[in-house]
Amino acid sequence: MIRTQPNRTRNILSQISTLMTAGAVALTASTLPAQTATPAFGSENPFYAPSTLPFHAPLFDKIKDADYQPAIEAGIAQKIEETRVIADNPAEPTFENTIVAMEKSGQLISRVMMVFNGVTGANMNPVLQKVQDAEAPKLAAMQDAIYLNAKLFQRVQKIYAKRNSLHLDAESLRLLEYDYQQFELAGARLSDADKAELKKLNEEEANLSTAFTSKLLAATKDGAYATQDKSALAGLSDAQLAVAAETAKERKVEGWVLSMQNTTQQPLLQSLSNRATRRALFEKSWNRAERGDANDTRDTIARLAELRAQKAKLLGYPNYAAWKLMDQMAHTPEAALKLMDELVPAATAKAQGEAKDIQALVDAQNGGFTLEPADWNFYAEQVRKAKFDLDESQTRPYFELNNVLHNGVFYAATKLYGITFKQRTDIPVYAPDVQVYEVFDADGKPLALWYCDYFKRDSKNGGAWMDSFVGQSHLLGTLPVIYNVANFTKPAAGQPTLISFSDVTTMFHEFGHALHGFFANSKYPSLSGTNVPRDFVEFPSQFNEHWASCPEVFAHYAKHYKTGEAMPAELAAKIKKAETFNQGYMLTELLAAAELDMQWHILAPGAPVQKPDAFEAAALQKTHLSLATVPPRYRSSYFMHIWSNGYAAGYYAYLWCEMLDDDAYQWFQDHGGLTRANGDRFRRMVLSRGNTEDLARLYAAWRGAEPAPGPMLKARGLEPATSSK
Ligand SMILES: [Zn+2]
Secondary structure: OOOOOHHHEOOHHHHHHHHHHHHHOOOOHHHOOOOOOOOOOOOOOOOOOOOOOHHHOOOOOOOOHHHHHHHHHHHHHHHHHHHHHHHHOOOOOOHHHHHHHHHHOOHHHHHHHHHHHHHHHHOOOHHHHHHHHHHHHHHHHHHHHHHOOHHHHHHHHHHHHOHHHOOOOHHHHHHHHHHHHHHHHOOOOOOHHHHHHHHHHHHHHHHHHHHHHHHHHHHHHHOOEEEOOHHHHOOOOHHHHHHHHHHHHHOOOOOEEEOOOOOOOOHHHHOOOOHHHHHHHHHHHHOOOOOOOOOOOHHHHHHHHHHHHHHHHHOOOOOHHHHHOOOOOOOOHHHHHHHHHHHHHHHHHHHHHHHHHHHHHHHHOOOOOOOOHHHHHHHHHHHHHHHOOOOHHHHHHHOEHHHHHHHHHHHHHHHHHOOEEEEOOOOOOOOOOOEEEEEEOOOOOEEEEEEEEEEOOOOOOOOEEEEEEEOOEOOOOEOOEEEEEEEEOOOOOOOOOEOOHHHHHHHHHHHHHHHHHHOOOOOOHHHOOOOOOHHHHOHHHHHHHHHHHOHHHHHHHOEOOOOOOEOOHHHHHHHHHHOOOOHHHHHHHHHHHHHHHHHHHOOOOOOOOOOHHHHHHHHHHHOOOOOOOOOOOOOHHHOHHHHHOOOOOOOOHHHHHHHHHHHHHHHHHHOOOOOHHHHHHHHHHHHOOOOOOOHHHHHHHHHOOOOOOHHHHHHOOOOOHHHOO
């Protein structure tokens, strides 16, 4: 399977996290920005009442850009007022008048934000951008108005204290525990003095994160490699040279400029044949934020790590990671560290083998040097061409988009779960390329509505993702309305859309998220469908990728678009083999980044301020990931995910979800593969359950065991350490 790279794994979390990290914004309801003159909100606004379309589908034929802002502002005001009424209720707190009432509140803000998030991600324009900028702090303040409302928390606390005598059903009990935990994690239990301290730390953290981001953006821009000597760029294609010349022109410099990507390795290192250029480009990347100038981020991250540890102490946790992982499937940093420890020997052994192969190639070409990180991709590309070459122009004719969708993605879902699909052309859409399908359950009952928006547009964010326009909830009487977005290249008019196998995998991936949403069967919206922790949310999607290369499914869709002939076996075998290329390197660089993240965030409160370079070197040494040729995917000083993008103590989740998806697929293989019985059981015990049960218990109940990393290593073509030579 071709892995969804971490930076490609955009999903619901990017949007949820804007809300979840909102506590860091220092605003409360009382400091809400004054209502500016936005148009009045009344019954003529398409968000005023639930949509009358099937499944309450958004009224895209009626919604205008000007409708969002008044609806969002009215929605925020309504949610804050509803929260106040619940908190101030003179009646004794009950599960019904507090916890359920909170679940029922805020329907307007949900209705408009789910549509707004969808449209701004996939079809942005300057008007919507302005609304987004204006409303973000107000949405953050709304979150604070809920989680820092002392009266509301007192009610939740009272109900929580007598939870065992309330005779709640399992899902209701889970909701009560979940709500209590969210308040607790936000600091609701603290004394007023500690709350003030927490607020101060949150403000400083938000400021440092912002400072980190702007320093890093400037450092990355400055880190570009510039030259006036064309021979330094030998190996680049004409198209790559043209981009470099264009970048130079934009920056008003002579010659060529190679701009820098956010990762340690730079894509152009694969093509540059001049070793001095490679080393210079790599050095620029590695030290981009460590030059001792205004863009040096080291002091910022050292203080961030220190204050996060202080925050954890205030909240009653031994370190920041322990606090952060409380509501995750892994529960503790120790569980995440254990998984990484188990993966390291196999990953590094494989990487060292790959390094040997590359050194042999360098020597065979009389290179006369010892392999360095800057050389890796240049020579790995030669190894790939010699051993794993896959010519995409040969495979694309077998992957026509509509055929892949109907005879691959839908086919696998029908085989496993009995669900069927019917295109609906009567449901309005937000852009002409968007298609809508109604999804029917095995018994023929309507199950969900699904939109797909596959083609690249200037107004669309990069990558691929899934989210909902309407979430499933028995309490609210709603069925799921879900969309998948991707960035495939649109063919010329009248031409077929022939995609790569990587694109095929993306379709199965995003559809896996969609299935997790379709099968949601929860009473409460907060626990429904894909509303699960980060270290679980990519499991159903990555699991669904496996069916793309399952022989029965593959044979059903991989057919030549003109002749209908099956893909030749040698070509199909090449696709499979290509998936194991360079996996030692890739897993090792990912592990190194995940370990750096975790080591920074298990620092004990009160530990001396760390010197980032020494800390990083020691952390890699200690975790056996200090390889001369395989640097971390991100170095501490430019690790945007953990210092400003909400992934602090969370980068391990990519590895965790991968363990789950390979382990789960192994279960299917051991039990007869693609069958309705297997699918129905997985749906009943996992996919339909959302976050209604502890996820570690839920998984173990379905699997009959704890998840194990063996199948993951096998899928990457790595040997478990015990059986390696
Ligand atoms: Zn995903």
